[in-house]
Amino acid sequence: xxxxxxxxxxxxxxxxxxxxxxxxxxxxxxxxxxxxxxxxxxxxxxxxxxxxxxxxxxxxxxxxxxxxxxxxxxxxxxxxxxxxxxxxxxxxxxxxxxxxxxxxxxxxxxxxxxxxxxxxxxxxxxxxxxxxxxxxxxxxxxxxxxxxxxxxxxxxxxxxxxxxxxxxxxxxxxxxxxxxxxxxxxxxxxxxxxxxxxxxxxxxxxxxxxxxxxxxxxxxxxxxxxxxxxxxxxxxxxxxxxxxxxxxxxxxxxxxxxxxxxxxxxxxxxxxxxxxxxxxxxxxxxxxxxxxxxxxxxxxxxxxxxxxxxxxxxxxxxxxxxxxxxxxxxxxxxxxxxxx
Amino acid sequence: xxxxxxxxxxxxxxxxxxxxxxxxxxxxxxxxxxxxxxxxxxxxxxxxxxxxxxxxxxxxxxxxxxxxxxxxxxxxxxxxxxxxxxxxxxxxxxxxxxxxxxxxxxxxxxxxxxxxxxxxxxxxxxxxxxxxxxxxxxxxxxxxxxxxxxxxxxxxxxxxxxxxxxxxxxxxxxxxxxxxxxxxxxxxxxxxxxxxxxxxxxxxxxxxxxxxxxxxxxxxxxxxxxxxxxxxxxxxxxxxxxxxxxxxxxxxxxxxxxxxxxxxxxxxxxxxxxxxxxxxxxxxxxxxxxxxxxxxxxxxxxxxxxxxxxxxxxxxxxxxxxxxxxxxxxxxxxxxxxxx
Numbered sequence: 001x002x003x004x005x006x007x008x009x010x011x012x013x014x015x016x017x018x019x020x021x022x023x024x025x026x027x028x029x030x031x032x033x034x035x036x037x038x039x040x041x042x043x044x045x046x047x048x049x050x051x052x053x054x055x056x057x058x059x060x061x062x063x064x065x066x067x068x069x070x071x072x073x074x075x076x077x078x079x080x081x082x083x084x085x086x087x088x089x090x091x092x093x094x095x096x097x098x099x100x101x102x103x104x105x106x107x108x109x110x111x112x113x114x115x116x117x118x119x120x121x122x123x124x125x126x127x128x129x130x131x132x133x134x135x136x137x138x139x140x141x142x143x144x145x146x147x148x149x150x151x152x153x154x155x156x157x158x159x160x161x162x163x164x165x166x167x168x169x170x171x172x173x174x175x176x177x178x179x180x181x182x183x184x185x186x187x188x189x190x191x192x193x194x195x196x197x198x199x200x201x202x203x204x205x206x207x208x209x210x211x212x213x214x215x216x217x218x219x220x221x222x223x224x225x226x227x228x229x230x231x232x233x234x235x236x237x238x239x240x241x242x243x244x245x246x247x248x249x250x251x252x253x254x255x256x257x258x259x260x261x262x263x264x265x266x267x268x269x270x271x272x273x274x275x276x277x278x279x280x281x282x283x284x285x286x287x288x289x290x291x292x293x294x295x296x297x298x299x300x301x302x303x304x305x306x307x308x309x310x311x312x313x314x315x316x317x318x319x320x321x322x323x324x325x326x327x328x329x330x331x332x333x334x335x336x337x338x339x340x
Numbered sequence: 341x342x343x344x345x346x347x348x349x350x351x352x353x354x355x356x357x358x359x360x361x362x363x364x365x366x367x368x369x370x371x372x373x374x375x376x377x378x379x380x381x382x383x384x385x386x387x388x389x390x391x392x393x394x395x396x397x398x399x400x401x402x403x404x405x406x407x408x409x410x411x412x413x414x415x416x417x418x419x420x421x422x423x424x425x426x427x428x429x430x431x432x433x434x435x436x437x438x439x440x441x442x443x444x445x446x447x448x449x450x451x452x453x454x455x456x457x458x459x460x461x462x463x464x465x466x467x468x469x470x471x472x473x474x475x476x477x478x479x480x481x482x483x484x485x486x487x488x489x490x491x492x493x494x495x496x497x498x499x500x501x502x503x504x505x506x507x508x509x510x511x512x513x514x515x516x517x518x519x520x521x522x523x524x525x526x527x528x529x530x531x532x533x534x535x536x537x538x539x540x541x542x543x544x545x546x547x548x549x550x551x552x553x554x555x556x557x558x559x560x561x562x563x564x565x566x567x568x569x570x571x572x573x574x575x576x577x578x579x580x581x582x583x584x585x586x587x588x589x590x591x592x593x594x595x596x597x598x599x600x601x602x603x604x605x606x607x608x609x610x611x612x613x614x615x616x617x618x619x620x621x622x623x624x625x626x627x628x629x630x631x632x633x634x635x636x637x638x639x640x641x642x643x644x645x646x647x648x649x650x651x652x653x654x655x656x657x658x659x660x661x662x663x664x665x666x667x668x669x670x671x672x673x674x675x676x677x678x679x680x
Binding site for chain 1: 602
């Protein structure tokens, strides 16, 4: 392959992204920068956070510049190198972009991978990557669950949510998952071991709140929030005293030009609850301590992380949109090339 | 006086309370219950929390029953007693109601007062009461300010807000207050020592956010939130990383039948901020440790707590409404009787 296909951001989406916001362009394969290397990206992570990076607002990362490729965590194989530590054929993970080849320098999130220990290199984007570890650190280090507590997870069939529920169960919590549709709710219990599942589709805030209340009559001790909107407002009406809320995502809001807003913050006040804004990036130095624990749970059949692998840079747009249509279950990954 | 006038809740307000929601009725003066006493209520605290108690929703206290008098923290003088520890003429504080006489039993929030140490017994409803100590514990124990941090206070000219700003200054913070109107903003700086004041009146969220940003270009480390609504949303756009938000009140929302909602919670996420729902009640066992410190600050001229004293049970409705019209500055108190 002699061209570098790149999936570019051409304009900032207004609400839900449309195909015209992007363009698949061709460029020359870059040369290794001094002391760096070029990675053949094989798998790219597709995450709700990328939608935020497309907006021109303040965030924990600069917005993607117009004309630049969509920023993405990728795993791939070194294609050409000016650095003996990163030899041709080595597997590497880094914050690259939706493109065939990325010029990289060591540092930041860049790290070499031992792919011999996993069935697919994509595992470093799911279980052993930010998503799996978001569940691990967000639940265990931020919410600090105690056995017997009630854990409510929104977006529970998603990549992060399904991990949170399973680790919550390992921690001895009673776990309730909220997801959209009967099939996802079936999987919450059958595949991810939730004690109860709630289908939010077609329900008002009052109906949702009542359903949560029936399943958690003593209130919710930990709310792991991935969704926002009506689902979060219904959950807030069921907080136990001193509840902890891990604010991990607000996917219901990301594509709304006019945000809906959270109306039940008063419940946080009267229940003396705490909301923790949570980003996984700052736990990166501790990933190495968590990965073997996650691997052990997976080997023992206590933790299952599904991947939804879509194929081809040319499918980047429809693949990305699976995050918002409710189509995907498990960690969404775009396979760009084989690598091995 | 042989009758007991009582300010009753006759129906639950829909949005802003109207006079027809209440009735001033007359009843017989109660007899002391066994082991208890009857208090002649002299001063009653008027607080935004009372608006919440008028609603029929879940809260940290049961709603006021229809036909019951409006629950209120009161200080008064023992009128008749069946308990030697509470002798006729003793000053007592308790969670009573807007009425001339309340039958009380020891326990709960009931405590005897030494009024010789204060210029007016109403001080136990302001500086030495829940309001002053809300500022003390909310700022010092929940937000834990460090010298040099930026403290933003909404409702800054109110009873709690003005205390928070002054204690923040004592703690070495740079203090910015938000209030409604030029006169209140003048007082923030002249009377309460804020470093800067912002008048929110007539401003959009974007304009308010820009004004906060100019005054706190490095972001707000501590947001002491008394208001909610647009003011809170504008503040959330200016959080520093790891900001702490003390959620103490949401007065902008209390009278809205349809809550507006907070749209910028995403900023809590990306800044890894924390929102602490805060009630003063659970710090009640520690009031005795804070009161002498507050007294010392007041004596040294470092802390000023204004009282807005309204007069007469017959004025309970217009007095209470001063909380929402923006008319009151300082702690709103209803004087029911002289007592001394």
